[in-house]
Amino acid sequence: MKRFLILLAVLAVAGYGVYYTFTSKSYELSREAEKLYNEGKYREAYRLADEALNLNKLNRKAIALRPKLRRIVEGEDMLNEAKTLYEDGVNLGLEGKVDEAKLKLSRAYKIATDIPGLSPSKPEAKELMKKINRDTELIIERGPEVQYREAMKYVGGGDLTRAYEALGNIDQQNEKIQRKRSELAYQIGMQRYESVISGMGNKGIAQDGIYWFSAVQQFDENYADAQYKISELKKLK
Numbered sequence: 001m002k003r004f005l006i007l008l009a010v011l012a013v014a015g016y017g018v019y020y021t022f023t024s025k026s027y028e029l030s031r032e033a034e035k036l037y038n039e040g041k042y043r044e045a046y047r048l049a050d051e052a053l054n055l056n057k058l059n060r061k062a063i064a065l066r067p068k069l070r071r072i073v074e075g076e077d078m079l080n081e082a083k084t085l086y087e088d089g090v091n092l093g094l095e096g097k098v099d100e101a102k103l104k105l106s107r108a109y110k111i112a113t114d115i116p117g118l119s120p121s122k123p124e125a126k127e128l129m130k131k132i133n134r135d136t137e138l139i140i141e142r143g144p145e146v147q148y149r150e151a152m153k154y155v156g157g158g159d160l161t162r163a164y165e166a167l168g169n170i171d172q173q174n175e176k177i178q179r180k181r182s183e184l185a186y187q188i189g190m191q192r193y194e195s196v197i198s199g200m201g202n203k204g205i206a207q208d209g210i211y212w213f214s215a216v217q218q219f220d221e222n223y224a225d226a227q228y229k230i231s232e233l234k235k236l237k
Contacts, residue, residue, distance in 0.1 A: 026051075026053070026055035026056035026062065027056070027059060029048045029051050030048070030049060030052040030061040030065065031061070033046075033048035033049040033052060033062065034061065036048065037065060042073055042076075043073055045065070046066070046069040046072075046073045049065050050066065071118055072120055074119070075115050075119030075120060075121035075122065076121055078112075078114065079112070079115060079121040079124060079128070082108045082109075082112040082128055083128065085104045085105070085107050085108035086104070086105060086128060086131065086132055089104030089105035089108060089132075089136075090135055093138075093139035093146075095146070095150070096143060096149070096150045098143035098144075098171060099171070101139050102139070102140070105139075108128070108132055109129055109133075112125040112128050112129045112132070113125075143171075144171070144172045144174060144177065147167075148167070148177060148180070150166065151163045151166035151170075160187055160188050161188060163184055164185060164188065167184070168181065179217075179220070182215070182217040182220040182222075183220065185212050185213070185215035186213070186222045186225075186226055189212035189213040192205050192206070192212060193209045193213075193233065195209075196233065206236050207233075209229070210233050213226040213227070213229050213230045214226075214230065
């Protein structure tokens with residue numbers, strides 16, 4: 001019995017020693033975390049506060065400090081993500097990729113909105129939201145013109161078909177775009193027509209020419225000629 005009591009005492013002392021060691025280390029970490037917090041080194045402070053709580057769940061200093069640090073760190077992470085999406089969205093807008101740009105900007109706005117009001121990042125997030133609203137309107141307004149210029153690059157490279165398709169992919173089909181598409185359809189139709197007339201084209205080319213001439217719009221000055229050439233190509237089919 002005496003030996004058993006001695007063993008219990010030894011275990012108790014050892015257990016207290018372990019507890020004291022971990023508790024002492026926990027409070028040491030929480031004091032360091034508080035110091036870093038006051039210096040504005042929030043991420044390192046957050047890591048140390050977590051370590052302190054892992055060693056001692058009852059460390060009051062760490063318990064009080066961790067929520068404040070969490071708001072700061074998570075707010076910064078969300079703000080950085082929103083900024084990255086915003087920059088990506090603006091770049092896509094400059095390339096004329098309006099739908100993709102709007103999606104990126106919408107996600108950026110949602111993340112900025114979700115940053116908690118008590119987060120120190122919230123004021124900057126509100127300013128970012130204003131920029132997103134402004135730039136989204138600009139991208140929607142200028143998008144078709146940017147896409148038009150991109151399509152014209154294909155014309156410069158001699159790829160009229162790809163230019164026609166690129167113009168067709170523009171969401172806002174204004175008069176300028178429609179007239180250019182009709183002009184390109186006529187030009188592509190003429191390429192097919194001349195190929196057939198010269199004897200180099202086959203029935204498939206003739207059918208293709210009919211397709212393109214059919215895409216020439218009534219407001220186009222070449223509409224009547226396109227209709228005439230359709231009838232000519234039909235005779236050659």
